[in-house]
Amino acid sequence: MNKALSATLVLICIHLTCLDSNFAQSTSKTNNPSADYSTELFFNSAIKQQSRLYNGAAFYDYPTVVEGSANFQDLNTFSTGTVVYQDFRFENVPLMYDIYQDKLISVLGKYNKYSLVSEKVSDFYLNDHHFKYIKVIDTTISVIRPGFYDLIHDGKSKIYVRRTKNMQFSLQNKVVTYYFVPKTSYYIERDQKYSTINGEKSFLSFFKDKKPELKKLLKEKKIKFRKQPDEAMVLLASYYESLTN
Known part of the structure; x- marks a missing residue:
């Protein structure tokens, strides 16, 4: 562990010990948003690139033979969003959501794109949409597959939208071009059971x-x-x- 990181961790420990015990016990989890905000801002500011958030695989852009965007809302630039990752809430994170691969993308510096580990992302908020990662234990009996779903209604019934893209290709003058075709599926959750909306x-x-x-x-x-x-x-x-x- 380098000296800078050691000093950072010491500062965090001092910060936490200044809080009362009840507050300190709740700061690392997201079930108390007001308590989380102060400590998580400190955590993000102190750790920065050494945070647990920055531990995904490198992400590479699509080759030039692929036309169009694989991303949610066809956005090819990063937008500022929020991620709940391993029960920590990270604010003001540069995000893109690749809905073809179902991967949440961020960046270190200007060019080093990486994908977050999907199973460790419980929620993310991007461009006024709230996405949740739904785990599926047995895909043979479930109508949905594991992945990110856009939660558009959160009440007694929950309504989810699965926003995806498929890749197709065309052949013209012996030149193959690949392109994306969007697909949208709807699901409702009632009494902890998912059903398809057609x-x-x-x-x-x-x-x-x-x-x-x-x-x-x-x-x-x-x-x-x-x-x-x-x-x-x-x-x-x-x-x-x-x-x-």
């Missing part, structure tokens, strides 16, 4: 007791479920929960 009829089947009211709301709001599925599902799930509380 459309409006499928979605409303989970709320049969209030189906007329929900259909009326869609009509009043002039929302077409097929064209605006995210907006429609969030609206209907929220309204259903307000009717049944």
Whole structure:
């Protein structure tokens, strides 16, 4: 261990011992956001590049024969986001989300891209979206696979969006070009069970007791479920929960 890191760890220990015991016990976990914020900012500032966050594999850009972007929202530049990694919350982290490989990417310096270990990321927040990593013990009986899911509604029912891209290719004048095709899948979690949402009829089947009211709301709001599925599902799930509380 080098002298700089040793000194940093000593500073952290001094900082923690100045806090009362109850506060110190809660600072390393994310179940107390107000307590976490102070210590985690100190942790991030003190450790910087030696933090546990920076321990993923190197990430390399796609070859020039691949057209388009593999990333969420087609963004090829880093955006500032938040990551919950091994129960530590890291703020103001440069992030990109490769939805083709389902990898969360960050960078050290200007050019050293690396992918975080997905299983160690419980949540990340990027461009007003909240992604959660869902672990699946038995993929033979589950409708979902392990990976990152966009949590668009977090209530009695949870609605997740799986945002992915597939790679296809074309051949013109003996030149092969690869490109990405986006795909979106929807899931609902109720009573700790995941189910697939295939459309409006499928979605409303989970709320049969209030189906007329929900259909009326869609009509009043002039929302077409097929064209605006995210907006429609969030609206209907929220309204259903307000009717049944």
